[in-house]
Amino acid sequence: MKIKCIAVDDEPLALELVAKFIDQTSFLSLEEKFDNAIQALGYLNQHDVDLVFLDIQMPDLSGMELARILDGKNSVKKPRIIFTTAYNQFAIEGYKVDALDYLLKPFSYEEFLKASTKAYQFFENFRNPNNEKKDPENQNDYIFLKVEYQLVKVMLKDITHVEAYKDYVKVHLLDKPNPLLSLTSMKNMEEILPKDKFMRIHRSFIINLEHIDSVSRNVVKIGNHQIAVSENYKEVFLEFMNKWMG
Secondary structure (H helix, E strand, C coil): CCEEEEEECCCHHHHHHHHHHHHHCCCEEEEEEECCHHHHHHHHCCCCCCEEEEECCCCCCCHHHHHHHHHCCCCCCCCEEEEEECCHHHHHHHHHCCCCEEEECCCCHHHHHHHHHHHHHHHHHHHCHHHHHCCCCCCCCEEEEEECCEEEEEEHHHEEEEEEECCEEEEEECCCCCCEEECCCHHHHHHHCCCCCEEEEECCEEEEHHHCCEEECCEEEECCEEEECCHHHHHHHHHHHHHHCC
């Protein structure tokens, strides 16, 4: 699935950066880019677009004003919005126009990818209505990881554990001899992995709770891996174990 996008920003460098990030992301397609909201509105009136990466503070017509115009159309095909702005005071207004996300400048590709993945999941559910029947907390059963120069879709059920490795993380998978090496942080992985299925038990390890084979003396065994539960995470893990054992 490709998501048709436009980028709107009156700052040339910011506009080029968003365009570059879109080009780097396999499931996004950059249709056009605009340095003012009036031209963008004219384009949107004549073309089908799924997603708008939209700056807020622009002359003549602001990004928020454009968002209100689009939101007022009440069409199921209206484009969705991810705001890109240097000002955090517009966050509440962004929710009022049903924005998918809000990127605060300067943002990294990792932050951009996280917001874009949220959009991908939204459109996948929108185009496949049966997905909406799932529990909203658990309906996303995959994540995208940046591996070398591409994005790789990884099913959550296949992840056994995540291991810190310098500036990267190693994502260990079922039935795969070698882990995926992704340029991201353990903190980011902890945020994007669902907390009902994954738990951080060590500064360097996040485990998939469904793949625990055994626990003994604060050591978790997953397949051939033995992972220690560190003191900082022991209390939360023991609480989980007590619930697990009934």
